[in-house]
Amino acid sequence: MKTMWHYAMRQKGLLALNFICVFGFVIIELGLPTLLAKMLDVGIVNNDFEYIKKIGGYMIVTIAVGIFLYLSLAIVGARLNTRLVQQMRDDMMENIQRFSHQEYEKIGMSSLITRTTNDAFQVMTFMGMILRTGFVTPIMFVMSIVMIVRTSPSLTTFVIGALPFLLLGILFIAKRSEPLSTKQQKNLDNINMILRENLTGLRVIRAFVNEKFEEKRFDEVNTNYADSSKRLFKLMATAQPAFFLLFNLVMVLVIWFGSIQIDAGSLEVGNLIAFIEYIFHALFSFLMFSSVFMMYPRAAVSARRVQEVLDMEPAIKNPENGVKxxxxxxxLAFNNVxxxxxxxxxxxxxxxxxxxxxxxxxxxxxxxxxxxxxxxxxxxxxxxxxxxxxxxxxxxxxxxxxxxxxxxxIGYIPQKALLFSGTIEDNLKYGKPDATEEEMREALDIAQATEFVSQKEKGLDEPISEGGSNFSGGQKQRLAIARALIRKxxxxxxxxxxxxxxxxxxxxxxxxxxxxxxxxxxxxxxxxxxxxxxxxxIVVLNEGEVIGIGTHKELLQTCPIYYDIASSQLSEEELA
The missing domain is CATH 3.40.50.300 (P-loop containing nucleotide triphosphate hydrolases)
Structure with missing residues (x-):
């Protein structure tokens, strides 16, 4: 919850406006039954048509204001919620960019993707629920109980008696749902991992005719995810009918004993109708709040996973006042490394x-x-x-x-050439954002990429697919070299x-x-x-140790391992 509120408090203006809309909406919702009770007990009983018209006018204005406040609550809540999750993802991405290889290996690529997408979405869903109903329901519940007690203290017993059963049900479901939510998110990590491996290794899978094996492997993790989801959703699904059963039971008892009191003259019809409305708001608010509370364990698991990413300190730290x-x-010098x-x-x-x-x-x-x-x-x-x-x-x-x-x-060209989706120009400017067309052409020429780039229909504007899949291995390497060369x-x-x-x-x-x-x-x-x-x-390495340093000719004479490597690749004339 701390993570969620940290981001919510960044939008204090929208949060304050959300509270104002909540209070206004609650007052109007509870004002309508009060006005209805007065219309029945005063206007209709006394056959006072003017009073009925006046109260009816108040009710129409109240309904109009209520609709406006409800729409405002929805708009403000949606804007606040989307900004919240946007900032959360931005912060996660900023911290992920600072990670070293150690952090990536610790969490896992697939888990980082899940945390940035699905976990952030779970937090957003929960906060949306909080902003729409989580603020409304506690206030509505408390004010409804106050109105219930004021209207008929004797009938209040039925409402108060139902609350412990509702509370026990909520606590039971919350306790059972947290481990299921944790398991569900871990299974989703596994799905993303296997799906990522399948998509990147598609050619290898086909080459070894292992499609069925991969389908079985995916089906296994997908079934595990489905099973954990089923158990979680079944738990949530049984809650609502049970709560409504209790809710209807309370309503039956209230109407039954309320009618006895009306018959005895100790309660008016308008007050009973208003009382029923108050009960509806009180119990329905409690039911809605219980839904929010039951969603909390799942959101808490996601928020905890998000917070792990935000809190993780990279092993490779940027020194304060570092040399620039x-x-x-x-x-460059390596000293007994x-x-x-x-x-x-x-x-x-x-x-x-x-x-x-x-x-x-x-x-x-x-x-x-x-x-x-x-x-x-x-x-x-x-x-x-x-x-x-x-x-x-x-x-x-x-x-x-x-x-x-x-x-x-440093101009670094990795072992596996990686191109980013976009255009050839976008990838070259990745090395130098302000590179001119002349600089790009020169880098391509040095990297021996001019020929195949010029053959492309759009030249530098030629689109590059994800990972550069529409270019050959050699073409990708030459573009990667050009990207480094342009930085000089x-x-x-x-x-x-x-x-x-x-x-x-x-x-x-x-x-x-x-x-x-x-x-x-x-x-x-x-x-x-x-x-x-x-x-x-030339530095010759063997099992992490330097076993020879020198020129090609020197190493042929002094380093047996280098000679073995060279003799396996070169002709006798080249070895001479």
């Missing part, structure tokens, strides 16, 4: 790595699969923090940089970014890069020796 500018530009993934500190994947890279140099990394190449370069932009040692850029520890300033120095950063990081290119394109692109990056530091992770054999320095 340095005198040199692109001098070791790294272990969080929770696995006894098994570091990088051990005692030291090397330097200066502007104008190309430093390459090669090694067997799992040797730690990609992990090593992900430490530079602080996707992870080193466990021991330090990484410095221009003499400053990367942990002392302002994160934006640090990453602004101090350090380029190519994480096996040439793997989808043919040898000719690879060679041409690297030649252009050599010419364009003379003032930048270039780091290349590669599996192909031909991609890195002309690098100024």
């Amino acid at each position: 500018e340095t005198q040199t530009n692109g001098v 070791s790294f272990a993934y969080p929770g696995n500190s006894e098994s570091p994947v990088i051990r005692q790595v030291s090397f330097e890279a200066n502007p104008g140099e190309t430093v390459a990394f090669i090694g067997s699969t799992g040797s730690g190449k990609s992990t090593l370069i992900q430490l530079i932009p602080r996707f992870y923090d080193v466990t021991r040692g330090s990484i410095t850029i221009d003499g400053v520890d990367v942990r002392d940089y302002d994160l934006s300033a640090l990453r602004q120095k 950063p101090a350090i380029y990081v190519f994480d096996d970014s040439f793997s989808a290119l043919d040898y000719k394109t690879d060679a041409t692109l690297r030649a252009r890069l050599k010419h364009e990056t003379t003032e930048s530091t270039v780091l290349i992770v590669a599996q192909r020796v031909s991609t890195i054999m002309h690098a100024d320095k």
Whole structure:
């Protein structure tokens, strides 16, 4: 509830207006039966037509004002509720953007999507209920009880006697619904996870003819979600008939004993009708409030999951007064760097790595699969923090940089090229928002992407599907490279970014890069020796340790593992 009220209190003006509409609506709702009682007991009994007309006029005005206040309550509540959930999602997204890989792995991608969409929606639904009825019903109930006691204290006993049964029913349902709601949301996380895996891995599933297996797997989690939902909805569904049974029983008793009192002359007909109206408002308000109360456990589960995202502190923190500018530009040094993934500190994947890279140099990394190449370069932009040692850029520890300033120095091209939905121009400007068309054309030309972009019907305005699915692997890699080139950063990081290119394109692109990056530091992770054999320095990794540093020719003579890798890919003439 704290989470929900935190966001509601941000809209104090709308909240105050909502309260005003609530009070006005309640007074009018309870005023109508009072006016009706006077019309019956005074106007009709005394055959006073003028009095009847006057009270009838008051009732028409009351109804008109009531309709206006009810519509205002609905409009104000809807506006307040939508702003509330909008701000909640904005705050979640802002915090998610600050997460490191550790937080993503802890919560899970599918769960983050569920929390941002479905959980926020559950909170919105509950707050909508609170704003429409949650404020109205307690006030209506209290004022109705006051009017009931004033009208006929003797008949009040039946209403008061029904309240403990209603309260016990609400508490029972609330207690049973919370664990069911928790289970339901976890099952929804599993549905999103499997659906996400199915959609992204569709080609693999078809290639291995595992459609039936995936259908069965999805059906299992979907059935679990359906079962938990059925149990929750059955619990909610049984509440309303039980409450209405009790409600009708009270009404029967009131009418029965009220008619006896009318016959005895101790109660007037108008007062009995007004009393019935008050009872209706009191019990119906209690019933509506119980619905809100029963929804609370489900909303509380969602709010708790949302709050977990909002409260989670990223492991990679942006330092206060972090360094934003340095005198040199692109001098990189690894100083006895070791790294272990969080929770696995006894098994570091990088051990005692030291090397330097200066502007104008190309430093390459090669090694067997799992040797730690990609992990090593992900430490530079602080996707992870080193466990021991330090990484410095221009003499400053990367942990002392302002994160934006640090990453602004780096042009990162990931192992798996990722394009965003939009156009080619949108994706290029992701690297530099104010890039001119000339700069974009130049970046595409260096990345060897000009030919296929010019063949597109709309050129730079060519739409890109989600994940770049309407482009080939090689085209996506070249566009990703162009996106980094357009920034003209101090350090380029190519994480096996040439793997989808043919040898000719690879060679041409690297030649252009050599010419364009003379003032930048270039780091290349590669599996192909031909991609890195002309690098100024090659770092050979094996099981997280540096086992050789030197040029291609030097390593062929001094590093057996590098020689084995090279001999498996190059001809004897190239090895000579």
